[in-house]
Structures are given as structure tokens and as C-alpha cells.
Amino acid sequence: MSHSGYHPVLDPALAAPFPEAVLPVLRNPQLRKNVAHAIDVIQVKRGKLVAEKTDWQALRTAGAAIREHALENLGAYLTQFEERCTAAGGVVHWAADAAEARQIILKLLREENASEVIKIKTMTSAEIQLNPFLEAAGVRTYETDLAEIILQLGEDEPSHIVVPALHVNRSQVREIFARRMGLKDLSDDPHALTAAARNYLRRKFLEIPTAISGANFLVAETGSVVVVESEGNGRMCLTLPRTMITLAGIEKVLPRFQDLEVMLQVLARSATGERMNPYTSVWTGVTPGDGPQKFHVVLLDNGRSSILAKKTERQTLRCIRCAACMNGCPVYRQTGGHAYGSVYPGPIGAILTPQLMQMHHAQSLPYASSLCGACYEVCPVKINIPEVLLELRSQVVNQERGHAGRFFDPMYLGLRIANMIFSRAWLFHTAQFFGRVGLKFFTRKDGWIHSLPSVGSKWTQTRDLRGLPKQTFHGWWAARQKEAR
């Protein structure tokens, strides 16, 4: 965060590994307090509203099944979406990767002679790093979601996918707004801060004729796009401009309009602890006389189709970006989002980011979890995140142990020796014997080892180790059998 002198890096190709990236956060008590406060508020609200739904588990089951069905038949549903959206006056573009999506969007903006563009919060645009690209190409981008304004004006990065500025508190927001909007006398009352954002954006909504949005859902049956929001900035961007460009991952498609009856119920409750978010907009291509008269959809692959091909990992793409997994995660609660080095933090980020990077970057993320399973329990579309984490961990190990340079790495060396010992009974018994004899010197009277020399000290520096028992289970069993005879 800029206030404390370091800038978070959310490009997985450049970010430090999680254990390193987390250090500035752990040393920042203000940030940790802000994150914990926000998470606690959401969790209480979510808990209450999920508890009142007697059919919550049935909704999760239906949500998971609809998303899985859409993915299994993604080719059919994508072409159906394209056909219906085109018939309704939209133009569909396909982008194989981030660079292609950026070029398509820039080309569309050039055709509009756009030097400025207003944006609805979209994590997909952050994924392809659209804003810095457009700014470099001479197009000014105006984020319009309150949290995104805070981050854009504060030159900060999102740390959460639903409440991206939850790590910033009111006095920090006041400082940013006062400085960047030239409002010296601004108070730190959230009402005043919100009003400042309203005034800052009002003219821009009315005057800037080009807008960029993401999509919460694409509906194959109708070719419609769905955006879910709270503030009305989304409705402004969807209604007032001449030209609308929607960037959406290819996995966002739902088979039918009616499927929203499940998805909207689970999304609002999971994301913000509301029965329904204040505003949901559905639109289909172009409607004469109502809203933008030019409409483009950019369908983005960027690694998604390769996730789709893998049996265990495919479920990652069911995600509807509600953030319930990060709100429920004991690791995220301590670290916030920046340590994940990606616009997608938390448990879903820990599985999504390395996969979007084709396992070339962010290999530390599958380890940023205690595998407690809280994320799976709250996920409204039943993504078994721990299962995918384990699968990715095994891929990371398989990649690493192939490296020639890792041959004498103490961990891999140790594991190879352990493998040899554990697969031969006589070696195992011999090792147990020497272990007992060797560790005896270090075991205190209370049965615990409090300090070990050399490599062993890495363990005992922070925790004690139980001494080995006098008798092994095998020994005890053999003695017992003998007695019985």
C-alpha cells in the first residue's frame, strides 16, 4: 500500500513468493486491523442470511450442477451466446490471451476516437492489466466503483475481489480524496467521502461516451449480459454512454435466463450478506432508444480452456467471484489480499492464479493454505478448493524435482532418503533403532525435545518435539502376541 511506502505487485509473473510477499503485511498492524474488521462484518451478515435459507444446501447443489453443466458443454453454449447476442445487435470478439484482449479493446476505442473511458469494476480487466495499457496508449480510464476510485486515486492495488479497498480505512480514504480531488476540508465521515465520489463522477458519467464493464454472467439462451452491483455506477455506465465494451471470461456463460434464480440468490448472500444486491442489470445486445447503441463483448480465454481440460482442476472455472472463500479463510484474514501477488487473492486465487499462469508462476500459492476446508464449506458452487490445492501442490513438486539443480536440495534429498527407508521394512526398523538411541541424548525428563542441533534446530526454534517412545508399536504388538501364546 502506498501509504506505508511499499507498492504491492499483483502481476503473478513478477510478484515475490507468498511467504516473502506477506512480510510487509504482517508488519503493518493498521492494514491487518482494517482487513480483519471488514471480514468480520461480512461474515456476520453472511452467516445470518445463509442461516435463514432453509434450502441453502439445495441451492448450492443446483448452483454447482448448473455451472458444471455449462462448463461441460461450454463450446455449445458459447456459440449459442454469440449467435443470440449478435442477433440482438451486439458484436462478439474472441481473445485468446490478455495481449489480444487489450488490442481488441484499444482498437474499438480508437474507432470511437475515445480519449477517456469510464469503467465498472471488473477483475477480468485487472487480470489483463488493461488500465496501465490504455493509459500508456493515451486513453484515460476512470474507475467508477467507490472502492476502485479509492485504489486508482491512491495508486494502490485491489486486495479483495468484492470489496477491493477493504484494507484502507476512512482516514486513509479522506487523505487520498482530499489530495487528489482538491478537497481540503473533507471530513472522514463515510457519508461525506461517498458524496465526494458522487460529485467527482457525476459529470464524467454524463459526458464520457464510452464505457467498459465486466460481466457476472452471460446467458446463452438469450445472448444477455448480467451485471450485479450496489452503487448504481454500473447502471450509469450501462445506460448513458454511446458505446459499451464488455470484457468477460469464456467461463461466465449460463445456459438459460432462468438459471439466474439460483445464481443471484447464492451470489448476493455469499458476497455481501444481502438477500439481493441493490442493483442487478440485464441487457441484450442493443435496444433502440435505450442505452448504448453500440455494444461489444470480448470473450477472453487467457488460460481458461487449459484449465477446462483437467479433470480435478475444471471445477475452478465454476467460480462466480463471490469471495466467500477469502472471507472465510483463516490465512486471508491474517494476510489480506496483496500477499497473493495476483488480482485474485484468497483460496480461489491460490488455485486460479497458478493455473491461469499455466503453472509457470505463483507456485507458492497452493501452499498458502492450511487445507482446513472452510473455503469449500462456504463455496456457493461447491468448488472443492482443498482438493485442487493438493493436486496443484503435487504438480509443483513434480515440476521442481525434475530440475537438475534441485538434486542436492536438502528437502528433496531428505525425501528421497525417506522414500528409500519407508519402502523397506528392515531399513525402517534400523532407522527407528538409531533414531531412538540418537534422540535419547536430547530428550528431557518430561519426554519432550526442546532443542536440536544443526538442521533440527529449524524445528525446535519455534516448537518442541515429542521424544520417541521407549517401545515401537511393532515391538509392543510382538510382545503382546508372545504373551497371549
Place this chain on the structure above:
Amino acid sequence: MNAPPTSRERILDRVRGATQFVAKGTGQLAGAYGELPRGYVRKGRLSEGERLALMILRLREYDAEVAECAPEELPAAIAAQLGASGMHKFVAPAETPSAWLAEGFDWKQDRGLTSAEIEEAEGVVTGSFCGIAESGTIVLHHTAMEGRRVLTLLPDWHLCVLRASQVVETLPEYFARCEQAPRLATYISGPSATADIEMTRIKGVHGPRFLHVILVRDGGQ
């Protein structure tokens, strides 16, 4: 030489390869879709009175103002709300019944108003397609009774007429009422709000800050 594959072809090939795509007929796809589990609550269980009471409760929880009236009292109820607002400049959709356009106010009906003209209005009066009691949601399909999207967006004050017969209990019941998917729809659950600063709920960011609902007791369904 064949032209190199477009991104569209490349993506679709990869997607189909990834899902062992077999050229399923639409019938087969529909069959698989039809078998998806739907064990959640679709039909509500409340009586009509309870359903309307829940709708009113939810709206009030969002700080929306709710008034009730009989069908023949509607024009008077609208006039009373307008009067109490202290405002004068109002807009209304093209096909608003003339009885709703109370006298003594400055009305502009939307027959192609510009955004600037709508921005000048202080309030807007519209009909609605549906109300969902469980979540206190007002559904607009943006017909000529409900107004174009911009009409219910720029004015700071929105008075919405909802008939008791339009109120359903659950979200699935709304979808069951859509004989055809709407081309445009907005679901409004309380006035515009944000909780982006320290999770403190602030009413009124960019959309209307004030939502008023007149519930017309038209004898239910």
C-alpha cells in the same frame, strides 16, 4: 494455403477438445439440462396477506418509503407522495396513465428526453413488472409503463407503483412469471448503496437516493 485459424476457432477448438465435445444435438443438450437437480424452494408458502406484509417489511428495511392504497385511490396517493416530497420537476414514462400526472407539478413525459433533460428532473414516477417479497426487490422490464433505464437512474427520487397482484414471494416465482426472457431488466433492492468504506452502509451513491413504493391493493392474484 489455408488462412491461419482465427482466435475464435482456436478457442472453440480448445474448449471442445477439453470437454471431449461430441456434436450433441440441441435435444440431447436440453435433456442433460433438464436433469439438473432443482431441489430448492421455488413456490412460496405464505398467504397473500403475509406475502404483502413481508414485501413491505423488506422495503422498509432498505429505508424505502411504502404507502398503501386501493386501486381507485391511486391518483390521490401519488399526488400525496409528490406533495410530501417538496419537489416540483418530475419525469414519467411515455405511457404513464394521465391520472398519475398530478396537477400542480412540472411534468415531462419521456418521448425521447435527453439525458440532460432527465438530469434536470428531481423525481420520477413509474410502474413496475414485479415485486419479490423475500428480498424486497422491485423488478423493472423497462416497458413504456416502466420507463427507459435512464429514466429511473438519474433522478434522485423514484416513486414506483406496485400492484399486490404483481408481488411474488420467491425469486423463482418471478422467473416463472416471465413468459419470455426480457430484453432489458433491472432488479432494484433498496436505494443505491455502498459499504466500501469500512463496511459502513451508505445510502445513495449514484442511483436514486430515495425509493418510494405505493402498493396498490388490487385484490391479489
